[in-house]
Structures are given as structure tokens and as C-alpha cells.
Amino acid sequence: MPRCKRLTALVLASVIALSCAGCMSGSVEELYSLPQMSEEYIQLQELIGQRLDEGDTYAAPTGGSNRQSVQLRDLDGDGVPEALAFLADRSHTPLVCIYRRSPEGEFYHDAILPGEGSAVARVDYADLNGDGASELILAWQGAGDLRLLSVYSLGSPDSASQECIFSAGCADFVVTDLDGNGVQDLLALQTGANGGSLAMYDLEDRDEAASAATISLSAGVTGLRRAVPGTLSDGTAALFVESDLAGSGLVTDVFVCDGGQLKNLAMSALGRSGLLRPDGLYAADVNGDGALEVPAGSGERLTWYSLNAAGDQTPAASSYYDSQGGWYLILTGILEEGLTVERHGAGGEEPAAAFIVAGDGSAPQRTVLAIYALSGPNRQDRAEVDGRFILRQEENTVYAAQLLTDELSREDILNNFYITYDQWQLGDL
Secondary structure, eight states: OOHHHHHHHHHHHHHHHHHTTTOOOSOHHHHHSOOOOOHHHHHHHHHHHHHHHTTOEEOOOSSSSOOOSEEEEOSSSSSOOEEEEEEEOTTOOEEEEEEEEOTTSOEEEEEEEEOSSSEEEEEEEEOSSSSSSOEEEEEEEOSTTOEEEEEEEOSSSSGGGGEEEEEEEESEEEEEOSSSSSSOEEEEEEEETTEEEEEEEEOSOTTSOOEEEEEEOOTTEEEEEEEEEEEOTTSOEEEEEEEEETTTEEEEEEEEEETTEEEETTBOTTSSBSOEEOTTOOOBOOSSSSSOBEEEOSSSEEEEEEEOTTOOEEEEEEEEEETTTTEEEEOOGGGGSSEEEEEOOSBSSSOSEEEEEOOOSSSOOEEEEEEEEEOSTTHHHHTTSTTOEEEEEOSSOEEEEEEOSTTSOHHHHHTTEEEOOSOOOTTOO
16 A cells, blocks of 8 residues: 555544544454444545545644644534545645535545645634534634634535635634624734734624724734633633733733623733733633633742733732743742742752741741752652652653641642743644
């Protein structure tokens, strides 16, 4: 079998195996046998193989959560998945080939979407007009950070099945129900020399051009880091957009939709969000209430704020941030007051950080906690000596903690220790 067809078979077998996980039954011999593809999927393999034989190659989306070269999705809402193959032709132009199934169950080639730019940067599927069918949302990669956002209606197997119903330039996009009407909204983020902006497009009326509500990001934004849907402390849907701010670290804009209009709850009189902090920290649910909190401040001690729909910012937690080690600890119990932290060299047997609680009338100043960042040989064994316990294992580092008082518990530290990441990719939502 040619190499390209073997690759096709492996891709399709992986898709089918993942989609069928949890539904296997039968004898032990059957469970240990290689997965068998049905005749329909063998036929799909042959259809895709024809394009590979003609010179096309696989070109999976480069970002987002849908990165497989062959994806199975029910586009028209009939309960039967269609297949989409992400390819590139001999000239490296990206292509999306769509295969539907006949009433007899056989796949056939229905449409091909010739791409724009150099690759498919992201793909998503969502019902953007409430008709029960999913639209295909593609971001074609252009020059630099520029992308062309295109939405295709693929609801029925006819001449309209490859109709592009919307297109616009963007840096990235988000799909979420921001206005709470039960229909997914399409939100596009833009950046440029004049700053950044967010646009929310209404695609419910197919007979009219998509209308948009727009709003600016914080003044001084130089690049986008992450955009993630979440909820506020009162349950209101929100979009948290985190960006680089020139010379100042990271800033978070918090957007809600109120009466069809976008509002930035974090915007201050200075024309930018006041939720500013050092690089590496992103909004997270640090207190377990289901809402996202946003860190702000400078230095090692930061405050995390919860927001409501009125824009009120309420301190929800505080943390110690170790920017060199790439981690932070939400402070609880005795760590919340009168705390100093001594940093030591990481990678050896000395702690990366020692937490010291100030003395008072009932107890002297004392070191209550040590956190280690261990690298090199035997790091896992070293993370469990002298009462230490593992907090997190990364590729080259094991983080461990040692309690030096019975005023703290393992759960206090395990549940509140987080790793930071130097760079988030947009689209990983």
C-alpha cells in the first residue's frame, strides 16, 4: 500500500477509534484485535486517497482544538456525520474537501473549499443562526498575524452547500453565547497600529449583511495573548481578552453584551483596563466559585478580583507569584497575613522559595512552608524525601512542597498551586 494511503488509513482509524471510545463490548480477543473500519470508511479512505494520488497532501489546522487532518462532524443536524479533509494542493494552497453520505450510507465528494492564504489557522463548528445546522467557521492564515475569517453554510447537500455567508479580517475569533439568547455569537478580534478592537457579528438574518457591535480594547495594546469565554461572579456571560500592554505587562479587558451593545467592565478613565499585572498570569477560577477571577498588581504579591455585571471589582484572593520559576500560590490561612518570602536557587536541594510568617504575641516569626523546583537526575525521588510531596511534574522540573508547621495542610498547598506559561496561543479555547 502506498505510504500516503497508509497514512490516510491511520488518520481515519484514529478518528473512528476516538469517536467509539467507551462503547466497545465483546470478548477479550475482540477487545485486543486491531480496529476494523466499516466499508463506508474504507470507501472514504479511497476517496481521499484519490486526491493524495493526484498530488494533494494533508494540511491540518495549525491552531485551535480541532487539529485533525480528517474530521467527522454532523453539519446539517440529521444525526449523520459528514467528513472534512484538510489538504493542500501542489501549490500549497489550503483546501477543505467535504464528503457527505448517501441514503445508502456511502460517502461521496460534495464540495471543495479553496483556501485563502497559506494555511487553515483554525476551524470551528457552530449553529450561528439557530436553525439547527452547524456553520463551518474557518480562519485562513494570511501574512503575519492577519487572518481571513470565513463562515460557510453547509446545511444541505445542494448548490448552496458551499456558500460563504460571511467574511472579515481578524487576528482571531471566539464562538460563544455572549448575549444569552441561546444562539452562539461570532466575535472577531482585531489588532493594528491604532490598537485593538472586538466585534460581535449577528448572522441570524441570512437575507441581510451581518451587523456588528464593536468596541475598543485597552489603549496601548500591542498584541493579543488569549481570549476565553467565562462567567462573572453573578453568572453573567463574559469574554476575557488578555493582551500585551506596551512596556507594562499583561492587561485584561472584560466584555459583556448589554442590550445588544458591548461593554468593557474593566475600562478606566485612562482608556485602558486597570487589571494590569506582570507577564505570565492569566484569568482563572482561583476560588472554586465557577467564575473567572483576574489578577492585578505588581511585584510578587498580587490580588485576584472577581467582577459582576455592574463592573464592581471585589478582591477574591491573593497570591505569591514566582516569575522566575513560572508558578504561583494562592495564599490561604496563615499565609494571608504578615508573610515574607525568601527566594533561593532553584534546581538544587535548597528551596526555590521559603514562606516566613511574621511573629505575634502568641508565636514567634517562623518558616512554615518551602517550595522546591527540582531538576536534574533523580528529581522525582528528591521531591519525596524529608516529608516533601509533589505538587506538579513538568518535562524537566518537579515542583514539590514541604510543610514546616501543622498550621497548614497538604490540601491547602496542592489545591492552590498553579503553573504559569510564558506564551498562550490564541485559539486554544
